Amino acid sequence: MNTKATGQDSWKKIAGAVKSILTYGILIIGALLLIGPFLWMVSTSLKQKTEVFRFPPTLWPDSPTLANYVTVLTEAPIGRYFLNSLLIAGVTTFVTMFFVSLAAYSFARLEFKGKNFLFYLLMASLIAPGIATLVPNFMIVSAAGLLDTYAGILLPYIGWNIAGNLLTMRGFFRAIPSSIEDAAKLDNCSSFDIYYKVALPLVKNGLATLAVFVWLSAWDEFMWVLTITSGDAVRTMPVGLYLFQGPYITDWQLLTAAVTLGVLPSIIFFLFMQRYFVPTAAFEAYKG
Amino acid sequence: MVKVQRLLREATPYLYLLPALIFFGVFVLFPILWSFRLSFFDWRVVSERFVGLQKYAEVLQDSIFYVALGNTLLYAATSVAGQVFLGLFFAFLLNQNIRGRALFRLTYYIPVITSWAIVTVLWTMLLNPTRYGIVNYGLMSLGVIDAPIHWLTEAWLARLSVILLSIWKGVGWATVMFLGALQAIPQRVYEAADLDNASTWRKFRFITLPLMSPVVAIVTAQLIVGGFNIFPQVYILTGGGPVHSTESLITWQFLNAFTKLDFGYATAMGFLLLPFILAITLLQIRLVRREFEY
Numbered sequence: 001m002n003t004k005a006t007g008q009d010s011w012k013k014i015a016g017a018v019k020s021i022l023t024y025g026i027l028i029i030g031a032l033l034l035i036g037p038f039l040w041m042v043s044t045s046l047k048q049k050t051e052v053f054r055f056p057p058t059l060w061p062d063s064p065t066l067a068n069y070v071t072v073l074t075e076a077p078i079g080r081y082f083l084n085s086l087l088i089a090g091v092t093t094f095v096t097m098f099f100v101s102l103a104a105y106s107f108a109r110l111e112f113k114g115k116n117f118l119f120y121l122l123m124a125s126l127i128a129p130g131i132a133t134l135v136p137n138f139m140i141v142s143a144a145g146l147l148d149t150y151a152g153i154l155l156p157y158i159g160w161n162i163a164g165n166l167l168t169m170r171g172f173f174r175a176i177p178s179s180i181e182d183a184a185k186l187d188n189c190s191s192f193d194i195y196y197k198v199a200l201p202l203v204k205n206g207l208a209t210l211a212v213f214v215w216l217s218a219w220d221e222f223m224w225v226l227t228i229t230s231g232d233a234v235r236t237m238p239v240g241l242y243l244f245q246g247p248y249i250t251d252w253q254l255l256t257a258a259v260t261l262g263v264l265p266s267i268i269f270f271l272f273m274q275r276y277f278v279p280t281a282a283f284e285a286y287k288g
Numbered sequence: 289m290v291k292v293q294r295l296l297r298e299a300t301p302y303l304y305l306l307p308a309l310i311f312f313g314v315f316v317l318f319p320i321l322w323s324f325r326l327s328f329f330d331w332r333v334v335s336e337r338f339v340g341l342q343k344y345a346e347v348l349q350d351s352i353f354y355v356a357l358g359n360t361l362l363y364a365a366t367s368v369a370g371q372v373f374l375g376l377f378f379a380f381l382l383n384q385n386i387r388g389r390a391l392f393r394l395t396y397y398i399p400v401i402t403s404w405a406i407v408t409v410l411w412t413m414l415l416n417p418t419r420y421g422i423v424n425y426g427l428m429s430l431g432v433i434d435a436p437i438h439w440l441t442e443a444w445l446a447r448l449s450v451i452l453l454s455i456w457k458g459v460g461w462a463t464v465m466f467l468g469a470l471q472a473i474p475q476r477v478y479e480a481a482d483l484d485n486a487s488t489w490r491k492f493r494f495i496t497l498p499l500m501s502p503v504v505a506i507v508t509a510q511l512i513v514g515g516f517n518i519f520p521q522v523y524i525l526t527g528g529g530p531v532h533s534t535e536s537l538i539t540w541q542f543l544n545a546f547t548k549l550d551f552g553y554a555t556a557m558g559f560l561l562l563p564f565i566l567a568i569t570l571l572q573i574r575l576v577r578r579e580f581e582y
Contacts, residue, residue, distance in 0.1 A: 023381050030378055031395045034460060038398065040422055041410055053420055056429075103308035112301035122312065127569045128320045131541050132558025135326060135551045136319035159315025162308050191300050222405040222520050227546055238405035242524055245409050252413055262406040270401045277397075 038263065045069070045257040052252045068257035076248075077232045078258045081240030086265070088150060088236055089218035092157040097211050099158065100165045101203075105195045107166070108173035109181065122163040131223070138227055147228050153236070157218055165210050172203040208276040212269075219266060237262040327555040343556035352532050353557065356540040359447065363536060364515030367454035372508055374455065375462025382463070383470040393467065396460035404457070408524040411453050415439040415525075443533035446526045450534060453521050458514070462507055469503040470496070502575065509572040516564070537561065 044052060046064040072078040106112070107119060137156050146152030176199060184198045200207070222238040229235045235243075241262050248254050270277065327343055329336045347353050378396065382389055399407065414422050417438040424436040439449045473496065481491050519538040522528060528535040528543065535543075537557070545554035 023384065023386070027378070027381055027386070027392055031392060034399055034456065035395050037407070037410055037414055037422075037456075040414070044413075055419060057420070057422070057425060099307040099311065102304040106301045106304035110301040110304070112298075115301075118305070118309070121317070125312070125316050125320065127562075127565055128316070131538055131545070132323040132327075132555045133316065133319035135545050135555055136322035137315060138546075139322070140314065140319070155311070156315045159311040162312040163316065166308065191297075195304070216401060220403040220405070222403075222523075223542065238403050238520070241406055241409050245412065245524075255409070255413065259406055259410050263402045263410075266402045267398060270397070274394075277401075 041256045041260055041263070044252050045260050047253050049251070049253055068253045069261070072244075072254050072258045072261070076244060076254070076258070077235075078240065078244065078261060080232060081235055081237045082261055082265075084150075084234055084240075085219055085236040085238075085262075088154050088157070088234075089215050091150075092154045092161070092218040093211050093215045095154075096158050096161045096165065096214050097207060100162060100169055100210075101200060101207060102195065103162070104166050104169035105173050105199055108170045109176075109178075109199065110191075122166055125163050126167075134224065134227065137224075141228055148230055148234060150234050152228050153225055153234060154218075156224065157221065161214050161217070165214065168210060169203070169206065172206040173199060176202050205276070208273070212273050212276050215269065216266065323555040324559065326551050327559050329552050331549075331551040333549065339552070343552035344560060346553055347557045347560055352535060352540060355532060356535040356537045359533075359535060360516060360518065360537045362447065363450055363454065363518050364512055366451045367458070368508060368511040368515050370451070370455040371458045371462045371511055372504065374459045375466050375507070376504070378459070378463040379466035379470055382467050393464060396463050398460070399457050400460045400464075402457075405520040405524060407457065408453065408520050411449075412440070412525060415449055417441065440526050441530055443530060446530070446534045449525060450518070450521050453525065454515070454518065458511065462511070465503060465507050466500070469500055473499050505575045506572070509568065509575055512568055513565075513572070516568070 043058075043060055045068055046066070047058075047061040047068075048063070048065060051058060051061060107115065141147060141152045141156065144152075146155070180198060180202070181194055184194045189198070219236075220238065221236070222242070225236050225239045226242070229239065232240070241258055244258055245255060248258075328338060328340060330339045330342070382392055386392070416422075416424070417436055417440070419425060419428065419436045421436065421439070423439070424433070427433045428436070437445060440446050477495055478491060481495060486494075517538060518536045519542070522534055522536045522539045523542070526534045528539045532540075541554050541557050544550045544557070
């Protein structure tokens, strides 16, 4: 009787151990498959050219070197692409958040004629066939003489980011109790002061979350930059790396160094802004 | 003076809207209307000619359009199914008493936040057709294949590559969404079920499943939208080739718009697809609404 119970207990223990080994095993394999490519990328970027095509491949370089990074930054325009990306993503995010928050505040907290009409117009645009509108965008930017300029890239970015973010941010502002605003009005605050000093700080977490996604989508964008740039001056990382790939297709140590420089900012940004990465429906704009 | 003040006050809401509306008007609203007009024209760089529905007919008679449509449906269906299934699987594993859960979550999310085009460039190296390609090397070491596979130059393998890349890039997002939903289910609900001696299956069937299904539906709908917009994966990995066999709707549209400069064709194609997009979007809106009612 007693031994039977112990026997059952030890069976349970073994089953539990097997289960947890399996669980961790699967989770670790999953993790390796997902970040393995990045580990290979970093390792290869630190190799000498002669080591890249050694077979079987070495897990870690014999004598790690940063020379590849120096090469892509000095002999190729990767540094240029990098700074362009930072500038375009930064300006797009800042201007978009400012304009969208102003408009969302107006929709959420102020009364005006034509409000519903304008709101539904903005929402309806969200189902527009994305790339079809790229053609007129191209014509507009071209007619304005903005091909191959920063403005030509980021002005449309701002425009495309308006409607979706406006919908979400309007929700943030609507959640503020009106008593807070009323108190500010009694204190004779101007309307802009109420927006800027009262309402905006109250929604700053939501604002940060949206800003993270706008930044990422601008850092990610490929098609538009591909369409309107013809030189290296304003090109961003995604298009730059795509074109860099051509002539350097067999120089994996250089290509991986360049790719690492393109991936790193997103990862660093993610680690720092992690608490704002609330994976919600707001993510949809970026999911393309 | 009072009048000016009043006018100013009444104008305020519009002033706040103005910058956003100008950008929206110039880069979204006007382009939508203009692209609709363009779809009825045979557009040449120096001239344009009204051709009625001819461009729509051209699209519908174009065999590559159907290849692209079929591929897009295939990419969307398989990559969405893969992401949802694996996402649920990992989320259930992570929802147990796991040490290092935060670290796993973080790791799984890294492909999600990186740039599509940039990681696709990385994948062209991973999928290199020689034994130096790390995917080939891995499969050969495991004994799955004997000789290196030409991933990107053979139609079905190239399609498979696009699908695998899409799943790899997005599965972390599905996992994190599902894990969040699982952890939002209050523990006391399960405890109450335990008091009733409910089996693990019944707990899953009557607690977990109904509470999870709205989230699964929303994630699925969102992934479908993403699946229809497949672009850099195909453009960079295969260039739509070999001979257009891996083309997606967006790559085909892009090629017509900006390589062939057939603006009429590209815009007509966009409007032909509008019913699809409309259906998915309406579905999505309904799903999100329903979730708010919980």
